[in-house]
Amino acid sequence: TAVSLGDWSRAVRYINNIFQNFDHWVVGYLDWNIALDEHGGPTGSSKVTLEASVIINATSGEFYKQPIFYALGHFSKFTQPGSKKDNITIKQDSLGVSEGNYKEMLAMNVSSTASPFPTRQPDPPSNTVLALATDNPDGSHTLIVYNP
Template structure:
């Protein structure tokens, strides 16, 4: 396929011509948000838990962008096409349409994706269940235990590979001896930033952390309510982790994703099925215009909200 070499010109053209409003939505079952003074969590119980089908498109020049944010997006999905000379607005959970469009972006980033520049293959991501977690689970209804398992270790969930007795990893560094902070976006963001940096150096970087703990024994992607044994809470960390584990399959190859904005992190992978995954983390406290220029597919431009992470999927 011919490569599109006029990346800068195309990016500027998209920036100047029009906009495209697309409302994000959950593909399968949306998060049931619960607000704490320290942030937002998603509640799972015996009757309900949020899930997401993999929205990777099969058609060329079509993309799906999966988004999570501090304000409350949790795997919200936006669909669109490359090369429409439009800007896709990813609206935050607490944003009004008019206010979102009027507010100027505080910066911009252009990500140059080149699947011909390749590094090592990944081996996938693993998570651990300890004896203490199994003891916690014994006190919960069987249907909720099933939701917990499915949320981590199936395709409907975030697709973590199960393994015991892991060595050190990214999660251990940030969560060891940490008290649970309900809804802490900062902790999830720190985890994602560290993982992006480490994956750039070593695509076989491990995610090693307990999948589930109670609120008295440390932080984890999911916190169990051991007072009523009827609810568990998915932390922002669960979703920032899922932006990697759900969409970057074992055997994926890291490919070039050049980006000169130091406050917008980006990494790209080519999966075994030849689809592309681009993970983008906006650590700024303001919206940012982000353009993806792919040597095979052309260009697409987004306006992404502050404090947010996005996984862009296309073939």
């Protein structure tokens, strides 16, 4: 079976999984495959089709960045080494639309210090807004929000 190019369903699972991992004291996240061929290989079984951030077409010499590439990219670009997770609460009913049609959201830090404790329970992919806030070593702050 061929890999499904451009399919966001696997990326959505990665996004939810990463948020769940951060809620349970993870200090690193590693993806099993960085690049595979169009058939999801090489793999130890012909019955398994794997996905990767990058799919390589060796025949044409092309490569394709999959949605997983962009999903992982947001976390790796905006989460600095040495940052500490903040304990935040997202009020789901605080979402609104401003005059410019931009979504607005209230995120509230319920403590003044970074917390290693989970802010939500593990669950299947969510239909609610997910957020990760960090205090960075340089004194800046990061807020990553996923609104499915």
